[in-house]
Amino acid sequence: MIQQEIPYKIFLTEEELPKQWHNLRAFMKEKPAPFLNPVTKQPATRQELEQVFCKELVDQELNVTDKYIDIPQEIRDFYKMFRPTPVVRAYNLERALGTPAKIYYKFEGQNTSGSHKLNSAAAQVYYAKKQGLTSLTTETGAGQWGTALSMACAFYGLDLTVYMVKVSAQQKPHRKALIETYGGTVIPSPSDTTHVGRKILAENPGTGGSLGCAISEAVETATQTENCRYVLGSVLNHVALHQTIIGMETKAALDKYNIQPDIVIACAGGGSNLAGMISPFMGDRLEGKNNIQFIAVEPASCPTLTRGKFAYDFGDTGKMTPLMQMYTLGSGFMPSASHSGGLRYHGMSPIISKLYHDGYMEARSVEQTKVFEAAVTFARSEGTLPAPESSHAIRVAIDEALKCKETGEEKTILFALSGTGYFDMTAYSAYLDGTMGDFIPTEEDLQKGFASLPDV
Amino acid sequence: MIQQEIPYKIFLTEEELPKQWHNLRAFMKEKPAPFLNPVTKQPATRQELEQVFCKELVDQELNVTDKYIDIPQEIRDFYKMFRPTPVVRAYNLERALGTPAKIYYKFEGQNTSGSHKLNSAAAQVYYAKKQGLTSLTTETGAGQWGTALSMACAFYGLDLTVYMVKVSAQQKPHRKALIETYGGTVIPSPSDTTHVGRKILAENPGTGGSLGCAISEAVETATQTENCRYVLGSVLNHVALHQTIIGMETKAALDKYNIQPDIVIACAGGGSNLAGMISPFMGDRLEGKNNIQFIAVEPASCPTLTRGKFAYDFGDTGKMTPLMQMYTLGSGFMPSASHSGGLRYHGMSPIISKLYHDGYMEARSVEQTKVFEAAVTFARSEGTLPAPESSHAIRVAIDEALKCKETGEEKTILFALSGTGYFDMTAYSAYLDGTMGDFIPTEEDLQKGFASLPDV
Numbered sequence: 001m002i003q004q005e006i007p008y009k010i011f012l013t014e015e016e017l018p019k020q021w022h023n024l025r026a027f028m029k030e031k032p033a034p035f036l037n038p039v040t041k042q043p044a045t046r047q048e049l050e051q052v053f054c055k056e057l058v059d060q061e062l063n064v065t066d067k068y069i070d071i072p073q074e075i076r077d078f079y080k081m082f083r084p085t086p087v088v089r090a091y092n093l094e095r096a097l098g099t100p101a102k103i104y105y106k107f108e109g110q111n112t113s114g115s116h117k118l119n120s121a122a123a124q125v126y127y128a129k130k131q132g133l134t135s136l137t138t139e140t141g142a143g144q145w146g147t148a149l150s151m152a153c154a155f156y157g158l159d160l161t162v163y164m165v166k167v168s169a170q171q172k173p174h175r176k177a178l179i180e181t182y183g184g185t186v187i188p189s190p191s192d193t194t195h196v197g198r199k200i201l202a203e204n205p206g207t208g209g210s211l212g213c214a215i216s217e218a219v220e221t222a223t224q225t226e227n228c229r230y231v232l233g234s235v236l237n238h239v240a241l242h243q244t245i246i247g248m249e250t251k252a253a254l255d256k257y258n259i260q261p262d263i264v265i266a267c268a269g270g271g272s273n274l275a276g277m278i279s280p281f282m283g284d285r286l287e288g289k290n291n292i293q294f295i296a297v298e299p300a301s302c303p304t305l306t307r308g309k310f311a312y313d314f315g316d317t318g319k320m321t322p323l324m325q326m327y328t329l330g331s332g333f334m335p336s337a338s339h340s341g342g343l344r345y346h347g348m349s350p351i352i353s354k355l356y357h358d359g360y361m362e363a364r365s366v367e368q369t370k371v372f373e374a375a376v377t378f379a380r381s382e383g384t385l386p387a388p389e390s391s392h393a394i395r396v397a398i399d400e401a402l403k404c405k406e407t408g409e410e411k412t413i414l415f416a417l418s419g420t421g422y423f424d425m426t427a428y429s430a431y432l433d434g435t436m437g438d439f440i441p442t443e444e445d446l447q448k449g450f451a452s453l454p455d456v
Numbered sequence: 457m458i459q460q461e462i463p464y465k466i467f468l469t470e471e472e473l474p475k476q477w478h479n480l481r482a483f484m485k486e487k488p489a490p491f492l493n494p495v496t497k498q499p500a501t502r503q504e505l506e507q508v509f510c511k512e513l514v515d516q517e518l519n520v521t522d523k524y525i526d527i528p529q530e531i532r533d534f535y536k537m538f539r540p541t542p543v544v545r546a547y548n549l550e551r552a553l554g555t556p557a558k559i560y561y562k563f564e565g566q567n568t569s570g571s572h573k574l575n576s577a578a579a580q581v582y583y584a585k586k587q588g589l590t591s592l593t594t595e596t597g598a599g600q601w602g603t604a605l606s607m608a609c610a611f612y613g614l615d616l617t618v619y620m621v622k623v624s625a626q627q628k629p630h631r632k633a634l635i636e637t638y639g640g641t642v643i644p645s646p647s648d649t650t651h652v653g654r655k656i657l658a659e660n661p662g663t664g665g666s667l668g669c670a671i672s673e674a675v676e677t678a679t680q681t682e683n684c685r686y687v688l689g690s691v692l693n694h695v696a697l698h699q700t701i702i703g704m705e706t707k708a709a710l711d712k713y714n715i716q717p718d719i720v721i722a723c724a725g726g727g728s729n730l731a732g733m734i735s736p737f738m739g740d741r742l743e744g745k746n747n748i749q750f751i752a753v754e755p756a757s758c759p760t761l762t763r764g765k766f767a768y769d770f771g772d773t774g775k776m777t778p779l780m781q782m783y784t785l786g787s788g789f790m791p792s793a794s795h796s797g798g799l800r801y802h803g804m805s806p807i808i809s810k811l812y813h814d815g816y817m818e819a820r821s822v823e824q825t826k827v828f829e830a831a832v833t834f835a836r837s838e839g840t841l842p843a844p845e846s847s848h849a850i851r852v853a854i855d856e857a858l859k860c861k862e863t864g865e866e867k868t869i870l871f872a873l874s875g876t877g878y879f880d881m882t883a884y885s886a887y888l889d890g891t892m893g894d895f896i897p898t899e900e901d902l903q904k905g906f907a908s909l910p911d912v
Contacts, residue, residue: 007470008536014463080464081548081839092537092611110566112841112876154836155548174630174881181835181884379637380610383537385568420568422878425630428637 009086009107010253017076017084018248020068021241024275024351027283030358031064032237032350033325036312041456044322052219052230052321056127060238067283069241071123078122078155079245082111087253088382088417094401096381101404103397104261105417106250106277109387113182114148115419116273117233120242121148124231125156131229135159137222138231139189139214141168141269142342142389143175144419145233150184163189163217167208168341175423189214196220196318204334211270211345212331216318234270235315235324235349243276246416251280254414261292261414263400267392268296268305268363269342271349277416282360294361295400296352297392299371301439302335304328304348305356305363307446312456315347323456326353329441332452336439338368339427342389342419346449366395367438372431374398375421387419388427465542465563466709473532473540474704476524477697480731480807483739486814487520488693488806491778492768497912500778508675508686508777512583516694523739525697527579534578534611538567539701543709544838544873550857552837557860559853560717561873562706562733565843569638570604571875572729573689576698577604580687581612587685591615593678594687595645595670597624597725598798598845599631600875601689606640619645619673623664624797631879645670652676652774660790667726667801668787672774690726691771691780691805699732702872707736710870717748717870719856723848724752724761724819725798727805733872738816750817751856752808753848755827757895758791760784760804761812761819763902768912771803779912782809785897788908792895794824795883798845798875802905822851823894828887830854831877843875844883 025031034043049058060069071079090103108116128136136158140146146162153160162184169176169188176186189209190197196216200207207213215232222230232239254261264281266274274296284290296305305327313328315321327348329335335344348356355361368388375391377398378384386394393415404411421428430436441449481487490499505514516525527535546559564572584592592614596602602618609616618640625632625644632642645665646653652672656663663669671688678686688695710717720737722730730752740746752761761783769784771777783804785791791800804812811817824844831847833854834840842850849871860867877884886892 009470011467011469013467014465109568111839112565112835112878113839118839151836151839155839174878177881177885177888178841178878180888181832181841181881183836376637379568380607380639383567383569383574383607383611385634385637422568422630422634425633425637429633432633432636 006089006257008091009088010256011086012084012249012253014080016252017079018245018252020070022244022248022279022283023063023066023069023241024279024283025064025237026067027286028354030354032354035322035324036456038314038319038323038454052223054124054127054131054133054229057124057238060241061236072126075123075126082118083245084249085110087250090382092381093378096377097398097401097405099401099405100408100410101401102410102412103401104414106246107417108246109417109420113151114144116243116246116276117145117148118151119245120233120239120272121152123242125149125152125158128158128229129156133158133229134227135225136229136231137161137218138233139163139211139218140233141165141211141344143168143172143179143423144342146179146184146186147175147182149231150179150182154183160184161221162186163191163214165189165209165211165214165341167337171426172423189217191217194220196320200317208337210317210334212317215316216320219316219320234272235347237351239272240275240349240351243272244279246276247279247281250277259412260290262411263293263295263413265295265297265393265396265413266416267343267389267418268298268348268352269389270345271352273416273418275349275351282355285360295396296356296361296363297396298363298365299338299340299343299392300365300367301338301441302344303365304346306365309450309453310353310357311453313347313453323454324350326350327356329446330449330452333449338439339424340388343392364396366392369431369436369438371395372428372436385421386417387421388424390418462545462713464547465544466712467542468540468705468709470536472708473535474701474708476526478700478704478735478739479519479522479525479697480735480739481520481693482523483742484810486810488810489781491780492912494770494775494779494910508679510580510583510587510589510685513580513694516697517692528582531579531582535701538574540705541566543706546838548837549834552833553854553857553861555857555861556864556866557857558866558868559857560870562702563873564702565873565876569607570600572699572702572732573601573604574607575701575732576689576695576728577608579698581605581608581614584614584685585612589614589685590683591681592685592687593617593674594689595619595667595674596689597621597667597800599624599628599635599879600798602635602640603631603638605687606635606638610639616640617677618642619670621645621665621667621670621797623793627882628879645673647673650676652776656773664793666773666790668773671772672776675772675776690728691803693807695728696731696805696807699728700735702732703735703737706733715868716746718867719749719751719869721751721753721849721852721869722872723799723845723874724754724804724808725845726801727808729872729874731805731807738811741816751852752812752817752819753852754819754821755794755796755799755848756821756823757794757897758800759821760802762821765906766809766813767909769803769909779910780806782806783812785902786905786908789905794895795880796844796848799848820852822848825887825892825894827851828884828892841877842873843877844880846874
């Protein structure tokens with residue numbers, strides 16, 4: 001049998017666009033623990049959640065039984081604007097590294113509207129519109145989520161207010177302008193437009209903010225505005241669910257050529273990109289159908305999985321959200337101003353946290369300068385400028401490929417290239433100039449964060 | 457017969473990637489006039505051209521007889537990193553406009569390395585490498601060409617110096633950083649690193665530069681460096697030839713669904729994107745096989761076709777290049793600092809100039825604020841942030857679609873979306889803030905440019 005030649009890019013047709021999301025929790029024997037009401041410490045009720053979130057999203061959030069959930073035709077039509085995305089064989093990176101490993105990546109950066117974040121934005125705004133809402137609030141870190149949601153709101157005709165982590169808004173004025181081009185209103189956070197923002201500013205004057213702060217502000221505004229809800233770009237189960245379109249497409253594309261990955265790698269901030277990528281592969285693993293090595297990669301500056309605690313915690317700094325059992329550095333942890341704004345979150349998807357806790361996946365933390373070294377190697381060989389966040393996955397993919405070079409193993413390595421680095425040229429310049437530093441929290445920094453954990 | 461449903465994006469497979477470029481001049485009964493040596497006023501010889509350009513590119517430059525020219529397999533392999541690109545049906549823009557017209561666009565912005573400019577960069581660096589050269593020089597305006605060439609040089613291992621129009625380097629520091637990330641050296645032009653640069657600076661202190669100035673500097677450096685040649689990102693015949701991969705793919709994709717455009721639209725700076733898009737369609741037109749309306753769109757601030765003269769002129773401000781017969785505003789014309797750096801060139805592809813002069817196509821000039829109005833409409837409906845340059849084509853596509861809305865005609869409109877607007881957020885912000893102006897040269901400005909035309 002002649003081995004079919006693998007193209008540079010494996011594309012599915014629009015007809016082959018998956019018709020269902022993959023609900024990983026239904027495959028897990030031990031489910032993630034339920035959210036708790038922070039006051040009563042009892043499981044959060046559907047009614048409580050619906051005060052903050054859209055109804056249908058709450059349904060998805062609580063659904064731990066259906067293995068697959070249908071994607072409405074309207075959302076599939078939206079997806080067709082930018083999906084299916086290609087699975088790319090990194091022939092040129094392999095050659096540059098001189099590795100016998102076969103490297104593939106799923107490239108989510110071919111849209112100009114928040115890369116992979118659009119997968120969930122398209123869904124969330126659709127459900128909000130269907131529910132009759134007229135406006136939404138959210139937070140954004142690196143700005144991908146804010147961009148995606150702004151584009152989706154423009155498409156469906158909803159108003160949007162984006163609380164953007166202040167340090168990101170300052171580092172990336174052009175990202176802010178892009179969100180505004182799509183029609184969203186951007187407020188750097190913490191701001192004086194909310195109670196919680198004013199409180200945080202009073203306690204931490206001069207703070208550059210964090211995703212945790214921005215979430216608090218967005219939740220407060222949503223709950224005090226008529227016909228408005230809060231939407232989140234990561235962490236929650238329904239966001240991870242929408243992102244499984246990444247993994248579903250990847251698996252379908254690889255199956256066409258009988259390719260089975262040995263290692264699957266993705267960066268992890270809130271965990272939705274990672275969960276989205278690994279979901280169908282992990283589902284098979286949980287059913288004993290493969291023995292894939294899964295690696296979550298996080299920045300050494302915000303080492304949630306590798307140095308955090310598995311505990312109940314708030315999703316936000318203002319302690320307004322339900323409590324979630326997850327790996328966390330504590331909602332009071334203030335990450336340093338690294339160049340990977342999308343990974344600067346104290347917590348982690350409860351699904352990912354549970355899988356990691358139960359030993360189904362590994363986690364590695366990597367330093368910023370090593371990440372950019374990998375990013376530049378990738379750009380110069382594959383021609384694509386990666387986002388700093390995504391470059392965490394590239395770093396570990398290269399490390400694994402170089403190990404194969406030593407051992408001679410021909411492993412198949414798959415990673416998620418979740419976005420592009422167009423808005424990160426300040427960071428690239430700092431790397432090229434040699435002025436980039438690595439920020440690694442001290443034990444004292446971590447203890448300060450852990451001190452904010454609630455008693456449960 | 458049931459009409460086959462047209463997908464959002466028509467992709468060719470990598471196998472279907474065209475194997476040949478389309479040499480439009482071979483289809484033209486009247487050819488563009490030959491280049492002239494500026495001193496002797498005689499046709500420039502192959503030997504003269506080879507002092508500045510790579511040999512094989514000179515062959516292509518002078519070839520007016522072969523209708524198709526083979527694309528070397530190595531270049532096709534390079535193309536596979538980012539090609540074939542999709543032809544997109546703008547269903548959502550059609551809906552937003554309420555037009556009966558069918559709008560399609562060829563999207564060249566899915567790579568992070570100079571969008572369509574990579575089509576020629578891949579080819580030119582390949583031939584340079586094959587010839588044994590070790591370094592190249594070039595100019596760049598908006599920065600797409602410099603980015604593309606830098607990436608291609610990184611890939612093939614050649615050194616690169618990019619003279620970047622000073623005003624663009626200032627407006628777009630991130631574009632400069634991107635070129636540097638791929639390994640190229642960027643020098644804002646005019647600079648004091650060349651004789652011609654120092655001369656231009658002395659005569660026009662404080663000038664923001666122009667493509668014409670940058671070309672002079674790059675040519676001077678190339679001719680004075682061993683194993684070095686100058687490469688150009690537009691205007692010349694061989695660049696237009698490489699760009700025909702755009703039109704060849706587009707035609708192949710549309711043919712799959714029996715789609716015949718009534719109107720084909722592209723923006724025109726130096727003309728290579730336009731020539732690349734229209735080439736196979738125009739070839740058929742010249743053979744009497746269709747009656748397509750072709751529209752070149754240029755900025756009102758640099759109205760080469762609509763207000764220029766058809767004359768022999770230099771390609772650069774320093775008057776170092778051969779003379780080309782083309783539409784020109786005069787190499788001494790200094791365009792105002794508009795936000796479409798890629799279209800600020802005094803001349804125009806001799807192929808496009810000749811076709812326009814002979815009545816085979818139309819030209820329209822559009823004002824900057826109208827262009828950005830179209831860009832924002834496009835972004836909010838189609839989800840893709842267009843480059844200001846490309847948005848000139850969008851403006852006219854929308855104008856034509858709105859005419860159809862009035863008349864009820866169901867025309868099929870095709871345009872080239874040559875790149876994305878990631879590095880143009882300053883411009884978008886100015887548009888959204890209402891601080892953007894339109895810059896239209898006075899008759900006096902034009903006369904000043906025409907005064908620089910040489911006697912031939």
